[in-house]
Amino acid sequence: MREALVAAAFRLFLERGYEETTVDDIVALAGVGRRSFFRYFPSKEDVVFPDHERCLADMTAFLAAGDGDDEPVGRVCDAARLVLLMYAENPGFSVQRYRLTKKVPGLRAYELSVVWRYERALAGYLRGRFAGRRDGVLRADVIAAAVVAAHNNALRSWLRSDGTGEPTATVDHALDLVRAAFDGGPRPPVDERPEDVVVVVSRRGAPLWRVVQEIETTLGRD
Amino acid sequence: MREALVAAAFRLFLERGYEETTVDDIVALAGVGRRSFFRYFPSKEDVVFPDHERCLADMTAFLAAGDGDDEPVGRVCDAARLVLLMYAENPGFSVQRYRLTKKVPGLRAYELSVVWRYERALAGYLRGRFAGRRDGVLRADVIAAAVVAAHNNALRSWLRSDGTGEPTATVDHALDLVRAAFDGGPRPPVDERPEDVVVVVSRRGAPLWRVVQEIETTLGRD
Incomplete structure (x- = not known):
């Protein structure tokens, strides 16, 4: 029915x-x-978006089922892929809806509110994972927005191509860009860093002695 | 009137x-x-959002006035600050509206559509700046979403504190997080890099000889 x-x-x-x-x-x-x-x-x-409630519930359940050992940014990327799967399950229907939504401002507004709910689900999960960390809430919100934007950029490309081809690789590539930018979320406080990391950025043309000096200073070995 | x-x-x-x-x-x-x-x-x-059209027009004009030499991510961060200025101009009114919008779902939907228009203005500018670069459109969309999320996170903190205090530093801090994640947008192709940069990431506990070896290899001087 x-x-x-x-x-x-x-x-x-x-x-x-x-x-x-x-x-x-x-x-x-x-x-x-x-x-x-x-x-x-x-x-x-x-009726235009008959599957979003189920997909939101699936996403929330997926995020809640994590055991806390998952890399948080990777986990929200995987959660976002559930939305892609829903669209890719039925390409013909997804493309029809995409065209309809573009034409009807009221549906566009409805879609924005649905996207917002996905984003809040991802941000809520990240806020929990980043709890107690410096800028945890800020990072959670920014990463959730970036994940949603990357996912939707790839999804729209696929919909504009009339749902031909396999969208998974495009979405993976888009999400990898976000993971590269925010690898692993905020760092734990200094005294909790068993594997502290030093990043040195240098111009390729810089003399080697200058680079070594910089590293020595950073490592506190000068 | x-x-x-x-x-x-x-x-x-x-x-x-x-x-x-x-x-x-x-x-x-x-x-x-x-x-x-x-x-x-x-x-x-x-009538609940009387200033957004003007602010959107100001933002569009500000972005269009760039001379193409500005660092693109910094430019969209500056554009986002125009929204903060509009809110901070009239703290009492902004706080009243924030409370009202939280209570009325229709206004929340309206606000989402306004936020979407700001985001598209920023993304449109970045798409132009990143034109012809690999993943330029994707990066433009992701960075625009991240900037809006960071700005709104800081703005909401200020609104929740009843508009007391000076929100500029909070917004600057939030936008700095995005700039750090996406410094300067996509890099130009290899043959256009006059100031090529090498990034070395090393554990703080790594022996210095190992770090130097890594740099030598990266610089092609082994």
């Missing part, structure tokens, strides 16, 4: 336009009553 | 609630006609 309502809705949206289609039109085509529609979907907008 | 409409609207929103206040109530209190209201504000939601 749920699938029949979605199919009827999209057939009408494509034939007549989204604004021109009423819930009454949808239930008439699907051969069910209005109450059945609203049992599954709180509003006409919700 | 515009300011009088905003003042009347907020007085009623605080006294009666946002949903319970109509445009008719607002114009009656302000002593003007409905048409005057709609000359300034397309809808009741827009």
